[in-house]
Amino acid sequence: MRLAALRHVYEQPGPFATVYLEGRSPAEDAREQTRLRWRELRERLHSQGAAESALEALDDALAAALSGEEQANGRILVANEDGVTLHARWDAALGTGDGAVWQQLPDLGSYVREHARAIRELVVTASQKGATVRQLVIAEQHEPREVRADDIEGSANEQVHKPRGQGESHGRIQRRADEAASQNAKDVVERLRKISSNFQPHALVLAGETQGRQAIRAELPDELGDILSETDRGGDGAKESDSALTDELLAIAERTSEHNASQRSEQWQAALAHELAAQGAQSVARAAEMGAVETLLLEPGREATREAFLLKTCSDTDAAVDLVATGTELDAGVGAILRYPVNF
Incomplete structure (x- = not known):
């Protein structure tokens, strides 16, 4: 945030x-x-x-x-x-x-912590003709909250279902079906690029028909492939299936949140090693007043000393705020990754 x-x-x-x-x-x-x-x-x-x-x-x-x-x-x-x-x-x-x-x-400490924990998931329920794309925000211990949903229909006019049997004509029809499914997947991924650039998801979850998932997965750019999770749950409209998909989305959000906090703790340790970090209320406050704080770091369940003042001061210079993993034990419950070294 x-x-x-x-x-x-x-x-x-x-x-x-x-x-x-x-x-x-x-x-x-x-x-x-x-x-x-x-x-x-x-x-x-x-x-x-x-x-x-x-x-x-x-x-x-x-x-x-x-x-x-x-x-x-x-x-x-x-x-x-x-x-x-x-x-x-x-x-x-x-x-x-x-x-x-x-x-x-x-x-505002509890408010910014909730924002830092919340996970944005882009959920794609695929078919060979297109996909339904939902933008979800998942906060800790809460059901997913839908921000927006889009139905994307591919531009291919050919039938995407392959015929049974052999024969040369069937082979041509099958190739056209494969090409149509591939074109539809490309259309879906092009829209995903645009949606992702605005929504900035932490995770991309691919669900739905197996063939549709395969076609979309093959077209994903690296930046979306890197955050991809795939599931065979959900996508058929059945209540039990939808419930299973929700459970999977919650599990993905929990894993992603834990990974993000762990990654931020590693960045914190690296910044310390390169003298691009501060910790403790006094040192972080001084760095914030100098505009040197890139990311203010808080612990999940521990209020920092002078927390309200630090949040206000860091807001003046568009610093980010994030959470470290539980057990990092920052001095006075607060640390900062700096934009440049500061002499304390």
Whole structure:
């Protein structure tokens, strides 16, 4: 996640109320339960000295959101005296609980950690005629959330199913069928290139018909082949099959998240060896103030010392934020990969 995406929040004057509402399973009384949860959080903020104008702005934002299935979704809201500065979905790990705090800087640590853990999967359900391509975001312990779906139909007009029997005419028909399937696969992959350039997936998952998967796999460029996972689950529309595919997508997301964190820890160690790293709140803060931080590193379940200040300062210079593997044990829970060496 690039922290510049949050700069508009930090540019507003503090103090801020930061509210986290955990996502819960849909229920008939979900709307009322969310209202009661917010009332408790509102009282907590009031006792902390929150401005009434900020609380009223949060009242209005939540009242507008509590409709349909929306109340089942987790969310984060940030408000100051002038109004709501951030209202976003928050796919926190189940059991995290609600939270609310009034302080000089917004409390965005949990929000950026969730973003860092979330995995973007490009799921391709293939046939010999084309494919359905879904863009999914999978947060820890949550069902996949679909961002967009596209049906891609290949341009080949020939039949893609091969005839039975021998004979010269059957051979010609079979070659044309192979060529049609290959052309359709090329069309799918061309669209995948464009979708991928915007979506920036962590993983490409290829499902569906065996022949369709084979044809698409053969056309994939290296940048998509490098993130490819293939599965024979799903693709036939059956409920059990779709459930099996979802389980596979969740497993791929978990493996990808663990791999990314492990890779980031290795990059951290390499940066340390080349004097392009900092750790500890004081050293990272100094590097951030100099604009030297390329990636701010946090630990998954440990709040860093001066975390809110470090997130704000790094947002000013468009630093990224990411998580290291559990057990890395950064000094004060924070480290940084630097753009250039800094003398501390």
